[in-house]
Amino acid sequence: HGTSTINKLGHLEIGGCDTVELAARYGTPLYIMDEALIRQRCREYVDAFRGTGLKFQVAYASKAFCVKAMCRIAEEEGMSLDVVSDGELYTALQAGFPAARIHFHGNNKTPQEIQMAIDAGIGCFVVDNFVELHMLNAIAGEKRQKVNVLLRITPGVEAHTHEYISTGQTDSKFGFDLGNGSAYAAVKEASELPHLELLGVHSHIGSQIFETTGFKMAVDKVADFAVQVRDELNVLFPVINVGGGFGIRYVEGDTPLPVASYVEAIADSIQTKFSAEGYPLPEIWSEPGRSIVGDSGTTLYTVGTHKDIPGVRKYVSVDGGMTDNPRPALYEAVYEAMLANRGNDANEEVVSVAGKCCESGDMLIWDINLPKVISGDLLAVACTGAYNYAMASNYNRIRRPAVVFVKDGQADVVVKRETFDDLVGNDVVPERMMQVSK
Numbered sequence: 001h002g003t004s005t006i007n008k009l010g011h012l013e014i015g016g017c018d019t020v021e022l023a024a025r026y027g028t029p030l031y032i033m034d035e036a037l038i039r040q041r042c043r044e045y046v047d048a049f050r051g052t053g054l055k056f057q058v059a060y061a062s063k064a065f066c067v068k069a070m071c072r073i074a075e076e077e078g079m080s081l082d083v084v085s086d087g088e089l090y091t092a093l094q095a096g097f098p099a100a101r102i103h104f105h106g107n108n109k110t111p112q113e114i115q116m117a118i119d120a121g122i123g124c125f126v127v128d129n130f131v132e133l134h135m136l137n138a139i140a141g142e143k144r145q146k147v148n149v150l151l152r153i154t155p156g157v158e159a160h161t162h163e164y165i166s167t168g169q170t171d172s173k174f175g176f177d178l179g180n181g182s183a184y185a186a187v188k189e190a191s192e193l194p195h196l197e198l199l200g201v202h203s204h205i206g207s208q209i210f211e212t213t214g215f216k217m218a219v220d221k222v223a224d225f226a227v228q229v230r231d232e233l234n235v236l237f238p239v240i241n242v243g244g245g246f247g248i249r250y251v252e253g254d255t256p257l258p259v260a261s262y263v264e265a266i267a268d269s270i271q272t273k274f275s276a277e278g279y280p281l282p283e284i285w286s287e288p289g290r291s292i293v294g295d296s297g298t299t300l301y302t303v304g305t306h307k308d309i310p311g312v313r314k315y316v317s318v319d320g321g322m323t324d325n326p327r328p329a330l331y332e333a334v335y336e337a338m339l340a341n342r343g344n345d346a347n348e349e350v351v352s353v354a355g356k357c358c359e360s361g362d363m364l365i366w367d368i369n370l371p372k373v374i375s376g377d378l379l380a381v382a383c384t385g386a387y388n389y390a391m392a393s394n395y396n397r398i399r400r401p402a403v404v405f406v407k408d409g410q411a412d413v414v415v416k417r418e419t420f421d422d423l424v425g426n427d428v429v430p431e432r433m434m435q436v437s438k
């Protein structure tokens with residue numbers, strides 16, 4: 001997919017760059033991102049929303065992959081940006097991302113984060129709970145400012161892939177519950193607090209969703225709620241934020257819809273429900289993360305050792321693992337892979353791909369069909385653009401890999417590989433331990 005092909009040498013090529021050459025030049029493990037595909041995904045969203053005729057903002061959920069170069073792309077493609085910490089905010093500001101298009105999320109924003117975000121002049125806070133609501137109002141007041149807020153509500157719809165459930169359940173750490181009256185109370189308070197400008201409500205129903213049903217159910221509930229607070233509290237919502245969660249294809253069998261299908265279904269529901277109530281059509285905001293960067297990423301590993309247990313399994317070990325991709329260990333996530341240096345070779349054996357960390361759970365792929373794998377082969381794991389680099393760690397003091405963007409035959413390092421000095425850079429040995437034994 002994207003710009004990936006097998007070139008004349010039988011090597012996997014992405015963005016016009018031979019991955020075997022990339023491995024030689026930058027080392028492995030290496031995150032390779034197909035820049036043209038990232039931009040294509042951004043445009044699919046922007047074009048689809050433009051097509052609805054509604055006012056909109058598409059905020060890239062930067063938690064999926066937050067580095068300065070990615071913020072630049074989001075900016076250039078006309079996206080807004082969703083951040084959830086001072087670190088993501090800092091990254092965006094350092095990249096020159098326009099603060100007015102930054103939305104700040106999170107269930108436990110600290111006073112320092114709120115101050116930093118107000119000082120930067122961000123566009124909107126997505127307020128998660130009553131403590132934050134009052135803290136934000138107070139801090140904005142001290143700064144003699146009025147800040148835009150959306151209220152995150154939990155609509156009682158949860159969607160995961162094919163399953164969606166209408167729970168009315170209250171047990172979530174996020175947001176104001178719609179069912180138990182706290183969302184209503186939050187709207188009332190927010191509309192009365194002097195330093196807050198209430199723009200509307202936000203809901204996020206899950207991640208890696210393959211259907212539109214859950215989104216439509218959430219929009220319906222939000223619309224009913226909007227009408228209720230209009231009628232009873234005389235409050236109008238100029239903005240409805242439908243969150244993220246649009247699915248991607250990791251492996252065969254994953255059946256995401258085209259971006260436009262999600263967008264049209266959501267816009268349709270909004271238009272239908274709000275028009276029926278004579279409600280001024282709100283802007284739609286959304287927050288895709290995974291579906292912007294997920295399928296653009298490929299991780300390249302070098303195969304090292306292997307262990308054959310006759311009649312049981314063959315383990316093939318690579319030079320990375322749960323440190324660069326914790327998703328299989330955390331979520332039992334599944335991935336597809338191929339040998340990047342032998343793209344035309346027929347599959348010959350079923351192996352399981354292990355990482356190099358010191359624990360049995362560090363497996364990247366169970367039971368995958370590959371050509372006969374030997375030491376020195378390059379394994380390319382697909383669809384690692386989202387929640388991989390973003391969730392990478394230094395467990396076992398493994399250095400985080402470099403990230404390169406490839407496009408039109410050009411490769412640019414956007415994150416350098418960590419050095420040993422980076423690893424020990426924050427370590428401090430107290431003076432009293434400096435005596436070296438004889």
Ligand code: LLP
Pocket residue numbers: 061064082105204206207208243244245246287288289290291327331386387
């Ligand atoms: N908006 C909100 C409020 C969110 O909580 C999330 C994701 C998004 C947007 C973006 O959702 P996306 O379009 O990426 O599905 N680490 C997990 C995924 C956690 C998602 C958390 N929230 C994983 O690797 O699968």
